Amino acid sequence: MGIRIGIAGYGNLGRGVECAVQKNPDMELVALFTRRDPKSVYTKTNVPVYSVSQAPDFQNQIDVLIICGGSANDLPEQTPYFAQYFNVIDSFDTHAKIPEHFERVDGVCKANQHVGIISVGWDPGLFSLNRMFGQAVLPEGKDYTFWGKGVSQGHSDAIRRIPGVLDARQYTIPVEEALSRVRAGENPELTTRQKHTRECFVVAEAGADLNTIETAIKTMPNYFADYDTTVHFISQEELDRDHKGIPHGGMVFRSGVTGMAGAEHRHIIEYRLQLDSNPEFTSSVLTCYARAAYRLSKDGQCGCMTVLDIPPVLLHPESPAELRKKLL
Amino acid sequence: MGIRIGIAGYGNLGRGVECAVQKNPDMELVALFTRRDPKSVYTKTNVPVYSVSQAPDFQNQIDVLIICGGSANDLPEQTPYFAQYFNVIDSFDTHAKIPEHFERVDGVCKANQHVGIISVGWDPGLFSLNRMFGQAVLPEGKDYTFWGKGVSQGHSDAIRRIPGVLDARQYTIPVEEALSRVRAGENPELTTRQKHTRECFVVAEAGADLNTIETAIKTMPNYFADYDTTVHFISQEELDRDHKGIPHGGMVFRSGVTGMAGAEHRHIIEYRLQLDSNPEFTSSVLTCYARAAYRLSKDGQCGCMTVLDIPPVLLHPESPAELRKKLL
Numbered sequence: 001m002g003i004r005i006g007i008a009g010y011g012n013l014g015r016g017v018e019c020a021v022q023k024n025p026d027m028e029l030v031a032l033f034t035r036r037d038p039k040s041v042y043t044k045t046n047v048p049v050y051s052v053s054q055a056p057d058f059q060n061q062i063d064v065l066i067i068c069g070g071s072a073n074d075l076p077e078q079t080p081y082f083a084q085y086f087n088v089i090d091s092f093d094t095h096a097k098i099p100e101h102f103e104r105v106d107g108v109c110k111a112n113q114h115v116g117i118i119s120v121g122w123d124p125g126l127f128s129l130n131r132m133f134g135q136a137v138l139p140e141g142k143d144y145t146f147w148g149k150g151v152s153q154g155h156s157d158a159i160r161r162i163p164g165v166l167d168a169r170q171y172t173i174p175v176e177e178a179l180s181r182v183r184a185g186e187n188p189e190l191t192t193r194q195k196h197t198r199e200c201f202v203v204a205e206a207g208a209d210l211n212t213i214e215t216a217i218k219t220m221p222n223y224f225a226d227y228d229t230t231v232h233f234i235s236q237e238e239l240d241r242d243h244k245g246i247p248h249g250g251m252v253f254r255s256g257v258t259g260m261a262g263a264e265h266r267h268i269i270e271y272r273l274q275l276d277s278n279p280e281f282t283s284s285v286l287t288c289y290a291r292a293a294y295r296l297s298k299d300g301q302c303g304c305m306t307v308l309d310i311p312p313v314l315l316h317p318e319s320p321a322e323l324r325k326k327l328l
Numbered sequence: 329m330g331i332r333i334g335i336a337g338y339g340n341l342g343r344g345v346e347c348a349v350q351k352n353p354d355m356e357l358v359a360l361f362t363r364r365d366p367k368s369v370y371t372k373t374n375v376p377v378y379s380v381s382q383a384p385d386f387q388n389q390i391d392v393l394i395i396c397g398g399s400a401n402d403l404p405e406q407t408p409y410f411a412q413y414f415n416v417i418d419s420f421d422t423h424a425k426i427p428e429h430f431e432r433v434d435g436v437c438k439a440n441q442h443v444g445i446i447s448v449g450w451d452p453g454l455f456s457l458n459r460m461f462g463q464a465v466l467p468e469g470k471d472y473t474f475w476g477k478g479v480s481q482g483h484s485d486a487i488r489r490i491p492g493v494l495d496a497r498q499y500t501i502p503v504e505e506a507l508s509r510v511r512a513g514e515n516p517e518l519t520t521r522q523k524h525t526r527e528c529f530v531v532a533e534a535g536a537d538l539n540t541i542e543t544a545i546k547t548m549p550n551y552f553a554d555y556d557t558t559v560h561f562i563s564q565e566e567l568d569r570d571h572k573g574i575p576h577g578g579m580v581f582r583s584g585v586t587g588m589a590g591a592e593h594r595h596i597i598e599y600r601l602q603l604d605s606n607p608e609f610t611s612s613v614l615t616c617y618a619r620a621a622y623r624l625s626k627d628g629q630c631g632c633m634t635v636l637d638i639p640p641v642l643l644h645p646e647s648p649a650e651l652r653k654k655l656l
Contacts, residue, residue, distance in 0.1 A: 023467045046586055098656050099649065124656040126461065126597075129640055131655045133454065136616040136643035137609075139351045183602075258608040259347050260372055263649050265605035267612075269454075272600070274511075276592035279463075280586040284595075288464040308651055312457055313636040315464035321427065323636055327459045328426050328452040 002028045004061060005287070007014055008067035008082060010263070013091065017066050018044055026317045030062050059085045063297070064290040066090075068283075076101060083108040083138065087293045089286050090284050091121040098124070098306075099269025106304035115293045116304045121153045121282040122273055125149070127252045129307050130271040134254025138267060141256020142187050145194060146174035150248025150278060153212060158223045159200055162216045164208030167236060169243040171199045174251070181255050185266045198229040201243050203236045229234050249277035288315045331355045331622045332389060333615075336380065336410060337396035338362050338369055340574070341419065344611025345394050346372055352615060354645045358390050383623040387413045391625070392618040396611075400566050411436040411444050413519075415621045417614050419449040426452070426634075434632035443621045444632045449610040450601060451475070457635050458599040462582025466595060469584020474502035474523060478576025480604060486551045487528055490544045492536030495564060497571040498585045499527045502579070510581050513594045529571050531564045538552060576606035616643045 005021050012030055021029045022045065029047045031282070037051040048258050056270050065086035069078050075092045078314075083086050083105055092101050098119055109116040119259065121144070131143055150192040152172050159168035178195050181188045188194075204213055214231045218224055235244075251272045257264040289307070294312035296305075333355050335342050341509050342360070349357045350373065366377040378386075383393075393414035403420045410416050411433055420429050426447055436442040443528045449452065451473070459471055476503075480500050486494035504521050509516045516522075532541055542559045546552055562570075579600045585592040603609040617635070618644035641648050 022588075023586070061360075095656065099653055102652060126465075129461075129655045130396065132640050132644055132651065133457075135655075136619075136640075136645075137454070137612050139645075185602075186621050198365050235382070258351070258605060258612050260350075265603075265608050267604060267609050268600075268602040270600040270602075272596075272598040274513075274596040274598075275593075276595060277586060281595050284465050284586050291464075306652055306656060308641040308648065308655065309639050311637050311639050312460050312464075316460055317464075317467075319634065322572065323460065324430060324634055325427055327636065328421065328447050328458045328634060 002026045003291060004028055004030045004056070005065045005290055006031045006033065006062040006086065007068055008033045008055065008065055008078060009048075009074065010036075010043070010096065011068060011070075013283055013286070014068035015044065016277070016280040017068060017287055019280065019285035020284045023284075024291070024317065027287070027290070031058055037172075038039040040182070044226060055082065056085050062086055062291045063161065064089060064146070066286050066290055068286075070320035076104075079116065079118065080104045080108045083114050084112050085114075087115045087297045089117050089120055089290050090184075091125075091282055091286055091295055092119045093121065093124055095124065100254050102306070103275055109303050113302045115297045115302055116179075117289050117293050117306065118304060119306050120274075120286050120289045122285060123250065125282075125285055125307050127271070130252040130269075131254070132308055134252070134256075134269050138254050138256030138269070140258075141254050144182050144190075144253040144255070145250065146179065146253075146294065147250040148172040148174050148196065148248065150250070150275070151243075151246050154248075155200075155223055158220060159202060159217055162213055164205050164213050166205055167203040169201045170238060173197045174201060179251070182255060183268060185255055185268055185271065187255050192226045193228060196227060198224055198227045200229065200231045201234050201239055202231060202260070203239050204233055215315055245276065246278045247274075247276050248281075249273040249275045291315060291317065329356070331378065331619060332358045332384070332391045333618055334361065334386060334390040334393040334414065335396055336361045336383065336393055336406065337402065338364075338371070339379075339396060339398075340607035341611055341614070342396035343372065344605070344608040345396060345615055346375065347608065348612045348615035352619070352645065355615070355618070359386055364603075378525050380439060383415050383491070392417060392621045394618055395616075396613050404432075407444065407446065408432045408436045409444050413442075414438050415443045415618075415625045417445050417448055417451075417618050417621055419610055419614060420447045421449065421452055422450065430632050430634070438618075441630045444627045445617050445621050445634065445638065446632060447634050448614050448617045450603075450613060451578065453610075453613055454633050455599070457577070458580040458597075459582070460636055461598050462580070462584075466582050466584025466586070466597070468586075469595075472510050472518075472583070473578065473579040474507065474581075475480055475578040476500040476502050476576065478578070478603070479571075479574050481574075482524065483528075483551055486548060487530060490541055491633055492533050492541050493530055495530045495531040495567055497567060499529075501525045501527060507579070510583060511581055511596060511598065513582050515619055520554045524555060526552055526555045527565050528557065528559045529562050529567055530559060531567050532561055542562055546581045556634065561600055573604065574606045575602075575604050576609075577601040577603045619643060621647065 155170035254269040481497035
């Protein structure tokens with residue numbers, strides 16, 4: 001029998017985990033928990049669906065619960081709650097509140113002898129790991145993070161709230177010139193505007209004043225005012241046809257020097273993701289960290305951890321000896 | 329007092345560690361051990377130099393010894409020897425012999441309560457880690473590793489052994505078309521010839537038959553015969569002026585899919601290094617893993633490990649709580 005996985009929450013992320021478990025032959029999906037009426041949920045794989053209230057009954061049937069709620073409202077409550085009963089993984093990504101979330105999950109995990117791995121995904125997650133490795137290897141240097149080309153749900157939502165807008169999709173795009181300068185080792189100081197542009201595809205109500213909408217977008221504080229923003233008005237059909245996907249990605253750079261003062265050498269580390277589906281990729285990261293949680297728990301460990309704490313070997317299905325032979 | 333570092337061996341790698349320790353304020357370099365006459369060794373930082381035979385006397389003055397010998401002849405003997413007395417780090421890179429080296433170092437480390445981290449650097453090392461993360465996150469996919477543009481010492485040496493050759497420098501260069509196809513998600517099958525080209529700068533003896541030398545290079549089995557190779561004959565002055573550096577680098581890709589069959593999404597992870605000095609960068613990796621060895625040893629652990637086993641957080645000078653706040 002494989003590692004028994006449960007999923008809490010069945011949005012994009014939950015569906016992604018459902019798929020990811022299928023690609024990991026040492027795992028099996030045991031149950032899906034939802035706040036909706038379980039009978040109303042149609043899954044891709046016929047995994048049994050239960051109400052979240054039934055989750056505690058599954059304590060002995062699930063090795064790791066992957067919590068697929070949102071960071072704003074769900075995870076701050078759900079992760080500590082479920083950590084009473086299960087080893088848990090979440091993708092909590094409200095950067096400023098991670099320390100506080102960590103402490104709460106740590107307390108519950110330790111009291112119940114469970115492992116919790118929080119803030120798993122690509123940023124926070126794989127990008128955090130690369131910032132860590134880059135700084136450790138090149139203590140004298142500069143970090144750069146770029147996002148995109150990809151869809152920002154937050155920015156798309158912000159546009160949809162403007163009067164006269166029916167639907168919208170916003171892409172965050174790294175500026176090629178900035179990337180070239182970083183890759184060339186120039187270590188530039190870059191403003192917000194120099195790093196990313198924003199491109200918006202907007203469906204307006206019939207008769208709406210397009211200039212007013214465009215101005216409302218381009219001058220919106222925090223979201224758009226500090227960026228060069230392009231607005232395209234298109235039909236709902238075009239939006240549905242050409243902008244349905246949820247691609248994303250980005251790059252983490254560490255640009256630093258080694259050697260004695262006066263005879264230094266420059267090095268550039270670049271970590272780049274090109275993702276056709278942001279939620280499915282995030283789910284795949286969550287799923288391989290479930291393997292680590294399972295192994296750590298079997299090993300008698302407990303408490304809250306992040307990707308920074310996890311020995312990489314625990315993520316891979318093969319044995320350490322096999323991996324030394326094949327990957328080193 | 330910081331982490332007390334010793335260096336065994338003072339070639340390019342040893343000099344690189346000497347510099348790297350200076351960039352890590354929580355470390356101090358205590359001693360350098362050499363097989364040469366210590367009086368004949370001039371260091372960059374005035375670190376005291378001793379004969380390797382004196383190393384055992386320093387057992388209580390050194391927290392981690394970074395062994396900077398060669399993989400072919402030095403490390404198979406040196407790492408197990410020094411592991412009797414110290415926590416040790418090496419850069420053993422003879423891929424096929426890593427399991428055997430691991431077992432030997434593990435035995436000595438466990439018998440003497442020391443931590444040994446072997447095969448540290450970028451390949452094996454950071455590239456191995458990226459192959460591991462890539463496979464774990466995207467179980468359905470393909471790995472690609474490209475090297476260069478960079479100097480291959482082994483290939484340069486092979487050219488120098490040809491009669492009539494005085495000096496030579498060989499660059500390994502990834503083929504742009506192959507990189508583009510991988511980055512575009514084509515998952516191509518690539519032959520050796522399609523992945524890399526080789527460019528050689530050769531200084532010939534006066535009167536040597538250049539055609540004979542060029543043919544000898546291009547047809548050399550294992551080293552050149554399977555590649556498209558370009559040979560340039562230049563003067564020793566030109567070689568010294570334009571090809572003194574030891575740059576290297578490369579890329580590790582994981583190209584894979586997620587989602588249900590028939591509705592899959594493609595993802596490409598790229599890890600890229602551009603290194604102006606191969607030995608100094610490798611030394612910087614060795615040095616930050618010394619921090620991990622120190623912390624693991626303080627924590628009561630012992631035995632042989634590789635980069636795959638080390639929790640990333642142990643590499644960074646700052647505290648886990650601080651890192652969660654800043655890097656996640």
